[in-house]
Structures are given as structure tokens and as C-alpha cells.
Amino acid sequence: MDLPDVEPARFRDVLGRFCSGITVVTASLDGRPTGMTCQSFMSLSLDPPLVAFAPAVTSTSYPTIREAGHFAANVLxxxxxxxxxxxxxxxxxxxxxxRWRQEVTGAPLLDGTVAHIECELVEEYRIGDHLLVVGRVVALTGHQDATPLLFFRGSFGALSGGAGPGAPER
Structure with a gap:
């Protein structure tokens, strides 16, 4: 089947309508903290507990995170x-x-966040112009009363009100 190519501007416009949370992925190597903003972050597996994030291949921060072998996803x-x-x-x-602190992995945990997810880096795959980085979760911190920072149509925002009717139960 001969499928058409999707124009990058159209791709960005349509996918920008998908609301995502914002994380800062951090690590520490030889006592030097590093970090990068990442909206491509996800839960991947419950057993074992895995998460993933997708830095650009051109990221200048990610090589340090890779070398550290651990990271924390700070949910803003x-x-x-x-x-x-x-x-x-x-x-x-x-x-x-x-302001930040270090706990289990030594990765910086930023103050004032919704959650911290500390991980051991276990896999990395190059996919297109990004990497898919998989981490095994080793420690979690959550703050139930905090409202997350969201990204939608090129701008930051927040939830207005609660989850509302029809929200999945946990």
C-alpha cells in the first residue's frame, strides 16, 4: 500500500491537541546535576514497574543521564x-x-512537584529523531493535593476543577 507522507507542520498541529503532563527528567553524575524538560513521558508496565520517556537524539542533557544510569522524573x-x-x-x-534534594538514586528531586519517580535506566531504543528510554521504577513519591502542569496546543495550563463525571475509577 502506498501511503502519503504526513507534513511535519500538520503533524505538530494535530498532535498538539493531545494534552500531556510535563516532567523534568534529572540525574546526577559525579556530583553534577543535570536535567531536561520532557512532555513525552509515560507509564509502561506494572510488572515489572517500568516508565519511559523520549528525549530528542540531539539532546545535550540526555547523554549525561545515560552515563549516570539512573534518573528521576519530576512531575511538575x-x-x-x-x-x-x-x-x-x-x-x-x-x-x-x-530547590532540590537527593534520595534513593541520587537524581535531583525538585521541590514543589506533583510526584517524583526514581528509576534505574534499563533500555534505550532509537526511534526516528528520538530515543525511547525505559526505566525500572525503584522509588515513588506522590503529593495528592497538587495540580499537574499540562501542555496543550503549544501552551502550559492546568486542570480546571476535578476529574468530573465519566472519569475512570481507581
Whole structure:
């Protein structure tokens, strides 16, 4: 079957209508923290507990995360758009003025987030212009009262109200 190519601008426009959460993926190598904003983050498996994220092949932060062999996904709160913007930039000291701590893996856990997911890096696959990085979850922290930061149609936002009717029960 001969299928048409999808134009990148159209792809970005349509997929931008899919709301996603925002994480800052962090690691520490030889006492030096590194981090990057990532909206391509997902739960992958319950048994074993796995998550995945997808940095660009051209990422300047990801090679340090790979070398560290561990990472933390910091799920940002609605009031942390500035943090997302800061960690999305290339170069500079992204941790300047940012409060954080270290726990199980040594990866920086940013203050004020919705959740922290600490992982051991277990697999990496190159897919197109991104990598699919799989981590085995080794520690979790969640803050039930926090509202997550969302990304939709090129802008940051937050949930308005609760989950509402029709939301899946847990």
C-alpha cells in the first residue's frame, strides 16, 4: 500500500491537541546535576514497574543521564511553568535558584512537584529523531493535593476543577 507522507507542520498541529503532563527528567553524575524538560513521558508496565520517556537524539542533557544510569522524573505542578521553561533551555545552570534534594538514586528531586519517580535506566531504543528510554521504577513519591502542569496546543495550563463525571475509577 502506498501511503502519503504526513507534513511535519500538520503533524505538530494535530498532535498538539493531545494534552500531556510535563516532567523534568534529572540525574546526577559525579556530583553534577543535570536535567531536561520532557512532555513525552509515560507509564509502561506494572510488572515489572517500568516508565519511559523520549528525549530528542540531539539532546545535550540526555547523554549525561545515560552515563549516570539512573534518573528521576519530576512531575511538575501547575505553578511550575517557569521551571519547565528553564529546564527546556540548552546550556547554563538550570539548577540555579531551584530547590532540590537527593534520595534513593541520587537524581535531583525538585521541590514543589506533583510526584517524583526514581528509576534505574534499563533500555534505550532509537526511534526516528528520538530515543525511547525505559526505566525500572525503584522509588515513588506522590503529593495528592497538587495540580499537574499540562501542555496543550503549544501552551502550559492546568486542570480546571476535578476529574468530573465519566472519569475512570481507581
Amino acid at each position: 505542578a501547575a505553578d511550575q511553568a517557569e521551571v519547565a521553561t528553564k529546564f527546556a533551555r540548552s546550556g547554563g545552570d538550570k539548577f540555579a535558584g531551584t
